[in-house]
Amino acid sequence: MFAVLKTGGKQYRVQTGDVLRVERIAAQAGETVQFNDVLMVGGDAPVVGAPLVEGAAVQAEVIDQIKADKVIHFVKRRRKHSSQRTKGHRQKLTLVRVTDILPSGADATGVKAAIGTGSVSGFAIEAAAPKAAKPAKAEATSGAAPANLLSEARDGAGDDLKKLTGVGPKMVEKLNEAGVFHFDQIAAWTAEDVAYMEEQLGARGKVDGWVAEAADMAQDKE
Structure with missing residues:
Protein backbone atom coordinates (compact mmCIF):
# COMPACT_ATOMS: atom_id res chain seq x y z
CA MET A 1 0.00 0.00 0.00
CA PHE A 2 1.13 3.54 -0.73
CA ALA A 3 -0.25 7.00 -0.12
CA VAL A 4 0.20 10.49 -1.54
CA LEU A 5 0.40 13.08 1.21
CA LYS A 6 0.76 16.85 1.20
CA THR A 7 2.85 18.88 3.62
CA GLY A 8 4.79 22.12 3.39
CA GLY A 9 3.22 22.87 -0.01
CA LYS A 10 4.70 19.68 -1.55
CA GLN A 11 3.34 16.21 -2.34
CA TYR A 12 5.07 12.94 -1.51
CA ARG A 13 4.34 9.35 -2.59
CA VAL A 14 5.20 7.23 0.42
CA GLN A 15 5.21 3.62 1.63
CA THR A 16 5.82 2.18 5.08
CA GLY A 17 9.51 2.44 5.92
CA ASP A 18 10.25 5.39 3.61
CA VAL A 19 12.45 8.15 5.00
CA LEU A 20 11.48 11.66 3.95
CA ARG A 21 12.91 15.13 4.31
CA VAL A 22 9.92 17.46 4.66
CA GLU A 23 9.51 21.13 5.47
CA ARG A 24 10.12 21.77 9.18
CA ILE A 25 7.31 20.53 11.40
CA ALA A 26 6.80 21.29 15.08
CA ALA A 27 7.94 18.06 16.71
CA GLN A 28 10.93 16.64 18.57
CA ALA A 29 13.09 13.68 17.63
CA GLY A 30 11.43 10.40 18.67
CA GLU A 31 7.87 11.71 18.47
CA THR A 32 5.22 10.14 16.27
CA VAL A 33 3.26 12.55 14.10
CA GLN A 34 0.35 12.13 11.74
CA PHE A 35 -0.02 13.68 8.30
CA ASN A 36 -3.76 14.15 7.74
CA ASP A 37 -3.66 15.72 4.28
CA VAL A 38 -3.76 12.55 2.19
CA LEU A 39 -4.61 13.02 -1.48
CA MET A 40 -4.65 9.33 -2.47
CA VAL A 41 -4.42 5.88 -0.97
CA GLY A 42 -3.18 3.19 -3.37
CA GLY A 43 -3.28 -0.58 -3.24
CA ASP A 44 -5.84 -3.24 -4.06
CA ALA A 45 -8.68 -0.71 -3.73
CA PRO A 46 -7.19 2.71 -4.54
CA VAL A 47 -9.04 5.79 -3.31
CA VAL A 48 -8.56 9.27 -4.76
CA GLY A 49 -9.48 12.23 -2.59
CA ALA A 50 -11.64 15.16 -3.58
CA PRO A 51 -9.26 16.74 -2.77
CA LEU A 52 -8.47 14.75 0.44
CA VAL A 53 -9.30 11.17 1.36
CA GLU A 54 -11.64 11.41 4.34
CA GLY A 55 -10.34 9.58 7.41
CA ALA A 56 -6.99 8.69 5.84
CA ALA A 57 -3.60 9.58 7.31
CA VAL A 58 0.08 8.74 7.28
CA GLN A 59 1.93 8.26 10.56
CA ALA A 60 5.66 8.81 10.82
CA GLU A 61 8.40 8.91 13.45
CA VAL A 62 10.50 12.07 13.67
CA ILE A 63 14.16 11.12 13.28
CA ASP A 64 15.80 14.54 13.48
CA GLN A 65 15.51 18.25 12.80
CA ILE A 66 18.01 19.11 10.08
CA LYS A 67 19.01 21.80 7.61
CA ALA A 68 19.47 21.45 3.87
CA ASP A 69 22.78 22.23 2.19
CA LYS A 70 23.59 25.80 1.32
CA VAL A 71 22.30 26.83 -2.07
CA ILE A 72 24.89 27.67 -4.73
CA HIS A 73 23.71 30.84 -6.41
CA PHE A 74 25.00 31.73 -9.88
CA VAL A 75 24.99 35.43 -10.74
CA LYS A 76 25.29 36.54 -14.38
CA ARG A 77 26.59 40.04 -14.99
CA ARG A 78 26.40 41.58 -18.42
CA ARG A 79 29.83 42.37 -19.96
CA LYS A 80 31.52 41.07 -16.81
CA HIS A 81 32.60 37.70 -15.55
CA SER A 82 29.84 35.61 -14.06
CA SER A 83 30.40 34.69 -10.44
CA GLN A 84 29.60 31.73 -8.25
CA ARG A 85 28.89 32.25 -4.59
CA THR A 86 27.27 30.45 -1.68
CA LYS A 87 23.93 31.92 -0.81
CA GLY A 88 23.52 32.31 2.93
CA HIS A 89 20.41 30.17 3.34
CA ARG A 90 19.85 26.65 4.61
CA GLN A 91 16.27 25.43 4.49
CA LYS A 92 15.01 23.99 7.78
CA LEU A 93 13.78 20.40 7.31
CA THR A 94 12.47 17.51 9.38
CA LEU A 95 13.67 13.95 8.76
CA VAL A 96 10.85 11.43 9.27
CA ARG A 97 10.33 7.68 8.76
CA VAL A 98 6.89 6.48 7.64
CA THR A 99 5.58 3.92 10.13
CA ASP A 100 1.97 3.36 9.06
CA ILE A 101 -0.58 4.25 6.39
CA LEU A 102 -4.17 4.48 7.61
CA PRO A 103 -6.84 4.33 4.90
CA SER A 104 -9.52 5.24 7.46
CA GLY A 105 -10.13 5.98 11.14
CA ALA A 106 -7.33 8.53 11.43
CA ASP A 107 -9.44 10.92 13.49
CA ALA A 108 -9.63 8.39 16.36
CA THR A 109 -5.92 7.62 16.74
CA GLY A 110 -5.05 10.50 19.07
CA VAL A 111 -1.66 10.92 17.41
CA LYS A 112 -0.29 14.46 17.22
CA ALA A 113 -0.91 16.14 13.86
CA ALA A 114 2.14 17.17 11.83
CA ILE A 115 1.92 20.96 11.88
CA GLY A 116 4.37 22.79 9.66
CA THR A 117 3.89 26.28 11.06
CA GLY A 118 5.52 25.69 14.44
CA SER A 119 8.95 27.11 15.25
CA VAL A 120 11.53 24.59 16.43
CA SER A 121 14.70 25.87 18.05
CA GLY A 122 17.27 23.48 19.44
CA PHE A 123 14.69 20.73 18.79
CA ALA A 124 12.37 22.37 21.37
CA ILE A 125 9.02 23.77 20.38
CA GLU A 126 8.70 27.53 20.81
CA ALA A 127 5.13 28.77 20.89
CA ALA A 128 4.64 31.80 18.73
CA ALA A 129 4.05 34.88 20.79
CA PRO A 130 0.49 36.17 20.34
CA LYS A 131 0.18 39.37 18.42
CA ALA A 132 -0.41 42.35 20.59
CA ALA A 133 -3.92 43.66 20.26
CA LYS A 134 -4.18 46.96 18.48
CA PRO A 135 -5.00 49.74 20.88
CA ALA A 136 -8.59 50.83 20.53
CA LYS A 137 -9.10 54.18 18.90
CA ALA A 138 -10.13 56.81 21.35
CA GLU A 139 -13.60 58.05 20.62
CA ALA A 140 -13.63 61.63 19.39
CA THR A 141 -15.27 64.07 21.71
CA SER A 142 -16.99 66.62 19.58
CA GLY A 143 -18.05 69.06 22.29
CA ALA A 144 -20.35 71.93 21.47
CA ALA A 145 -20.35 73.91 18.23
CA PRO A 146 -19.27 77.57 18.34
CA ALA A 147 -22.15 79.85 19.27
CA ASN A 148 -21.52 82.29 16.40
CA LEU A 149 -22.18 79.99 13.45
CA LEU A 150 -24.55 81.40 10.82
CA SER A 151 -27.06 79.97 8.42
CA GLU A 152 -25.93 82.39 5.69
CA ALA A 153 -23.49 85.25 5.13
Whole structure:
Protein backbone atom coordinates (compact mmCIF):
# COMPACT_ATOMS: atom_id res chain seq x y z
CA MET A 1 0.00 0.00 0.00
CA PHE A 2 1.13 3.54 -0.73
CA ALA A 3 -0.25 7.00 -0.12
CA VAL A 4 0.20 10.49 -1.54
CA LEU A 5 0.40 13.08 1.21
CA LYS A 6 0.76 16.85 1.20
CA THR A 7 2.85 18.88 3.62
CA GLY A 8 4.79 22.12 3.39
CA GLY A 9 3.22 22.87 -0.01
CA LYS A 10 4.70 19.68 -1.55
CA GLN A 11 3.34 16.21 -2.34
CA TYR A 12 5.07 12.94 -1.51
CA ARG A 13 4.34 9.35 -2.59
CA VAL A 14 5.20 7.23 0.42
CA GLN A 15 5.21 3.62 1.63
CA THR A 16 5.82 2.18 5.08
CA GLY A 17 9.51 2.44 5.92
CA ASP A 18 10.25 5.39 3.61
CA VAL A 19 12.45 8.15 5.00
CA LEU A 20 11.48 11.66 3.95
CA ARG A 21 12.91 15.13 4.31
CA VAL A 22 9.92 17.46 4.66
CA GLU A 23 9.51 21.13 5.47
CA ARG A 24 10.12 21.77 9.18
CA ILE A 25 7.31 20.53 11.40
CA ALA A 26 6.80 21.29 15.08
CA ALA A 27 7.94 18.06 16.71
CA GLN A 28 10.93 16.64 18.57
CA ALA A 29 13.09 13.68 17.63
CA GLY A 30 11.43 10.40 18.67
CA GLU A 31 7.87 11.71 18.47
CA THR A 32 5.22 10.14 16.27
CA VAL A 33 3.26 12.55 14.10
CA GLN A 34 0.35 12.13 11.74
CA PHE A 35 -0.02 13.68 8.30
CA ASN A 36 -3.76 14.15 7.74
CA ASP A 37 -3.66 15.72 4.28
CA VAL A 38 -3.76 12.55 2.19
CA LEU A 39 -4.61 13.02 -1.48
CA MET A 40 -4.65 9.33 -2.47
CA VAL A 41 -4.42 5.88 -0.97
CA GLY A 42 -3.18 3.19 -3.37
CA GLY A 43 -3.28 -0.58 -3.24
CA ASP A 44 -5.84 -3.24 -4.06
CA ALA A 45 -8.68 -0.71 -3.73
CA PRO A 46 -7.19 2.71 -4.54
CA VAL A 47 -9.04 5.79 -3.31
CA VAL A 48 -8.56 9.27 -4.76
CA GLY A 49 -9.48 12.23 -2.59
CA ALA A 50 -11.64 15.16 -3.58
CA PRO A 51 -9.26 16.74 -2.77
CA LEU A 52 -8.47 14.75 0.44
CA VAL A 53 -9.30 11.17 1.36
CA GLU A 54 -11.64 11.41 4.34
CA GLY A 55 -10.34 9.58 7.41
CA ALA A 56 -6.99 8.69 5.84
CA ALA A 57 -3.60 9.58 7.31
CA VAL A 58 0.08 8.74 7.28
CA GLN A 59 1.93 8.26 10.56
CA ALA A 60 5.66 8.81 10.82
CA GLU A 61 8.40 8.91 13.45
CA VAL A 62 10.50 12.07 13.67
CA ILE A 63 14.16 11.12 13.28
CA ASP A 64 15.80 14.54 13.48
CA GLN A 65 15.51 18.25 12.80
CA ILE A 66 18.01 19.11 10.08
CA LYS A 67 19.01 21.80 7.61
CA ALA A 68 19.47 21.45 3.87
CA ASP A 69 22.78 22.23 2.19
CA LYS A 70 23.59 25.80 1.32
CA VAL A 71 22.30 26.83 -2.07
CA ILE A 72 24.89 27.67 -4.73
CA HIS A 73 23.71 30.84 -6.41
CA PHE A 74 25.00 31.73 -9.88
CA VAL A 75 24.99 35.43 -10.74
CA LYS A 76 25.29 36.54 -14.38
CA ARG A 77 26.59 40.04 -14.99
CA ARG A 78 26.40 41.58 -18.42
CA ARG A 79 29.83 42.37 -19.96
CA LYS A 80 31.52 41.07 -16.81
CA HIS A 81 32.60 37.70 -15.55
CA SER A 82 29.84 35.61 -14.06
CA SER A 83 30.40 34.69 -10.44
CA GLN A 84 29.60 31.73 -8.25
CA ARG A 85 28.89 32.25 -4.59
CA THR A 86 27.27 30.45 -1.68
CA LYS A 87 23.93 31.92 -0.81
CA GLY A 88 23.52 32.31 2.93
CA HIS A 89 20.41 30.17 3.34
CA ARG A 90 19.85 26.65 4.61
CA GLN A 91 16.27 25.43 4.49
CA LYS A 92 15.01 23.99 7.78
CA LEU A 93 13.78 20.40 7.31
CA THR A 94 12.47 17.51 9.38
CA LEU A 95 13.67 13.95 8.76
CA VAL A 96 10.85 11.43 9.27
CA ARG A 97 10.33 7.68 8.76
CA VAL A 98 6.89 6.48 7.64
CA THR A 99 5.58 3.92 10.13
CA ASP A 100 1.97 3.36 9.06
CA ILE A 101 -0.58 4.25 6.39
CA LEU A 102 -4.17 4.48 7.61
CA PRO A 103 -6.84 4.33 4.90
CA SER A 104 -9.52 5.24 7.46
CA GLY A 105 -10.13 5.98 11.14
CA ALA A 106 -7.33 8.53 11.43
CA ASP A 107 -9.44 10.92 13.49
CA ALA A 108 -9.63 8.39 16.36
CA THR A 109 -5.92 7.62 16.74
CA GLY A 110 -5.05 10.50 19.07
CA VAL A 111 -1.66 10.92 17.41
CA LYS A 112 -0.29 14.46 17.22
CA ALA A 113 -0.91 16.14 13.86
CA ALA A 114 2.14 17.17 11.83
CA ILE A 115 1.92 20.96 11.88
CA GLY A 116 4.37 22.79 9.66
CA THR A 117 3.89 26.28 11.06
CA GLY A 118 5.52 25.69 14.44
CA SER A 119 8.95 27.11 15.25
CA VAL A 120 11.53 24.59 16.43
CA SER A 121 14.70 25.87 18.05
CA GLY A 122 17.27 23.48 19.44
CA PHE A 123 14.69 20.73 18.79
CA ALA A 124 12.37 22.37 21.37
CA ILE A 125 9.02 23.77 20.38
CA GLU A 126 8.70 27.53 20.81
CA ALA A 127 5.13 28.77 20.89
CA ALA A 128 4.64 31.80 18.73
CA ALA A 129 4.05 34.88 20.79
CA PRO A 130 0.49 36.17 20.34
CA LYS A 131 0.18 39.37 18.42
CA ALA A 132 -0.41 42.35 20.59
CA ALA A 133 -3.92 43.66 20.26
CA LYS A 134 -4.18 46.96 18.48
CA PRO A 135 -5.00 49.74 20.88
CA ALA A 136 -8.59 50.83 20.53
CA LYS A 137 -9.10 54.18 18.90
CA ALA A 138 -10.13 56.81 21.35
CA GLU A 139 -13.60 58.05 20.62
CA ALA A 140 -13.63 61.63 19.39
CA THR A 141 -15.27 64.07 21.71
CA SER A 142 -16.99 66.62 19.58
CA GLY A 143 -18.05 69.06 22.29
CA ALA A 144 -20.35 71.93 21.47
CA ALA A 145 -20.35 73.91 18.23
CA PRO A 146 -19.27 77.57 18.34
CA ALA A 147 -22.15 79.85 19.27
CA ASN A 148 -21.52 82.29 16.40
CA LEU A 149 -22.18 79.99 13.45
CA LEU A 150 -24.55 81.40 10.82
CA SER A 151 -27.06 79.97 8.42
CA GLU A 152 -25.93 82.39 5.69
CA ALA A 153 -23.49 85.25 5.13
CA ARG A 154 -24.40 88.63 6.55
CA ASP A 155 -25.60 91.12 3.91
CA GLY A 156 -25.47 88.29 1.38
CA ALA A 157 -21.67 88.39 1.02
CA GLY A 158 -19.06 86.54 3.01
CA ASP A 159 -15.39 87.44 3.50
CA ASP A 160 -12.66 86.02 1.28
CA LEU A 161 -11.70 83.11 3.54
CA LYS A 162 -9.10 81.94 1.00
CA LYS A 163 -6.79 84.58 2.48
CA LEU A 164 -6.29 82.30 5.47
CA THR A 165 -3.23 80.04 5.34
CA GLY A 166 -3.98 76.69 3.70
CA VAL A 167 -7.56 77.54 2.81
CA GLY A 168 -8.61 76.79 -0.75
CA PRO A 169 -11.96 76.56 -2.52
CA LYS A 170 -12.75 73.14 -1.02
CA MET A 171 -12.06 74.32 2.51
CA VAL A 172 -14.12 77.47 1.94
CA GLU A 173 -16.99 75.24 0.90
CA LYS A 174 -16.61 73.20 4.10
CA LEU A 175 -16.48 76.36 6.22
CA ASN A 176 -19.61 77.73 4.61
CA GLU A 177 -21.44 74.41 5.10
CA ALA A 178 -20.43 74.54 8.78
CA GLY A 179 -21.84 78.09 9.09
CA VAL A 180 -18.62 80.12 8.82
CA PHE A 181 -18.59 83.07 6.42
CA HIS A 182 -16.68 85.89 8.11
CA PHE A 183 -13.27 86.58 9.67
CA ASP A 184 -14.81 87.94 12.87
CA GLN A 185 -16.51 84.62 13.48
CA ILE A 186 -13.19 82.76 13.40
CA ALA A 187 -11.44 85.46 15.45
CA ALA A 188 -13.92 84.97 18.29
CA TRP A 189 -13.39 81.22 18.67
CA THR A 190 -12.20 79.78 21.97
CA ALA A 191 -9.91 76.78 22.37
CA GLU A 192 -12.98 74.52 22.64
CA ASP A 193 -14.40 76.03 19.45
CA VAL A 194 -11.08 75.45 17.65
CA ALA A 195 -11.04 71.78 18.72
CA TYR A 196 -14.62 71.31 17.51
CA MET A 197 -14.01 72.95 14.12
CA GLU A 198 -10.75 71.06 13.53
CA GLU A 199 -12.67 67.83 13.95
CA GLN A 200 -15.56 68.93 11.76
CA LEU A 201 -13.36 70.27 8.97
CA GLY A 202 -10.64 67.61 9.10
CA ALA A 203 -8.05 70.37 9.50
CA ARG A 204 -6.16 69.40 12.64
CA GLY A 205 -3.45 71.88 13.63
CA LYS A 206 -4.63 74.57 11.22
CA VAL A 207 -7.66 76.24 12.77
CA ASP A 208 -5.76 77.64 15.73
CA GLY A 209 -3.55 79.60 13.32
CA TRP A 210 -6.58 80.91 11.48
CA VAL A 211 -7.89 82.58 14.66
CA ALA A 212 -4.97 85.02 14.85
CA GLU A 213 -4.98 85.65 11.10
CA ALA A 214 -8.75 86.21 11.07
CA ALA A 215 -8.47 88.68 13.95
CA ASP A 216 -5.97 90.80 11.96
CA MET A 217 -8.05 90.61 8.80
CA ALA A 218 -11.27 91.52 10.63
CA GLN A 219 -9.52 94.54 12.15
CA ASP A 220 -8.20 95.65 8.75
CA LYS A 221 -11.68 95.29 7.33
CA GLU A 222 -13.03 97.72 9.91
